[in-house]
Amino acid sequence: MTALAAFFRALLSAIGDYLTRTVTLFRLGPAVAALVVIPEFAQHAAEIHLGMFDSVAIGRSLANDPLRWAFGYAKLAGLVLAFLASARFWWCRAHGGRWYDIRRIGWGRLLLGFVLFMAIGSAGELFPLLAHRAPPLAFTIVASLLSLPYLFVMLAGLFGDRTTPMKALIARSWPWLLLLALLLPLVFAPLSWLHGMNHRWAMGAPAAAVWALMVFDSLVVGLMASSVGAALFTAYDRFFRANETKRETGDDKTGI
Numbered sequence: 001m002t003a004l005a006a007f008f009r010a011l012l013s014a015i016g017d018y019l020t021r022t023v024t025l026f027r028l029g030p031a032v033a034a035l036v037v038i039p040e041f042a043q044h045a046a047e048i049h050l051g052m053f054d055s056v057a058i059g060r061s062l063a064n065d066p067l068r069w070a071f072g073y074a075k076l077a078g079l080v081l082a083f084l085a086s087a088r089f090w091w092c093r094a095h096g097g098r099w100y101d102i103r104r105i106g107w108g109r110l111l112l113g114f115v116l117f118m119a120i121g122s123a124g125e126l127f128p129l130l131a132h133r134a135p136p137l138a139f140t141i142v143a144s145l146l147s148l149p150y151l152f153v154m155l156a157g158l159f160g161d162r163t164t165p166m167k168a169l170i171a172r173s174w175p176w177l178l179l180l181a182l183l184l185p186l187v188f189a190p191l192s193w194l195h196g197m198n199h200r201w202a203m204g205a206p207a208a209a210v211w212a213l214m215v216f217d218s219l220v221v222g223l224m225a226s227s228v229g230a231a232l233f234t235a236y237d238r239f240f241r242a243n244e245t246k247r248e249t250g251d252d253k254t255g256i
Helices: 002-028 030-050 056-061 066-095 107-121 123-131 137-147 149-159 166-171 174-202 207-249
Strands: none
Touching: 002 030, 002 066, 002 174, 002 207, 030 066, 030 207, 066 149, 066 207, 107 123, 107 137, 107 149, 123 137, 137 149, 149 166, 149 174, 149 207, 174 207
């Protein structure tokens, strides 16, 4: 019971850290949140200019408008940057350095992890070319699972962690990958729902209400990005600290 209680205390601590970092990024690292909040609001301004929120029918007809998508691509780029920058922001606060100093990034690990994560995870796409039939579900699941540790290889590169051995990143990261899988949807999923509802509520609303909703929605998207960065940092940092403790003490027992 003692071990089980310790596990749940550690899990609750991780969730608490994740939630705190998700919210406090706006106060401690507003420039990071701005990476996605500003392009998100710019896209909304373009949508309002086009008249997308005048009615549902007009909104659907303008969904693929080139102007909207020009801002949309910038928003997507900002979203990915905000994911990575917010995770790196918390790492640098905990371990030193500046989040925007790309010289500290381990580019080799970052690129290797990305290539292997994508290649192994998408192995099912090659199956029809070799076997001339759709891949079995089990094959797709196994390939996806085998790709997951390389997400931590990517994070090691993003954070500039060159001390954790590759073997540990691949073989010992599973408990913290499970933690990451738990954390990611906790805030992101309800905020994603709210993001969609903001657009529904804006349809046909008065101009002042539309602008207010879109300002609010830009902050919601910033919070979504912040939550992903907080989850990536929380899971990896706990893995890193547990691995460091193991290396120092030789103790194989690690926890969340």
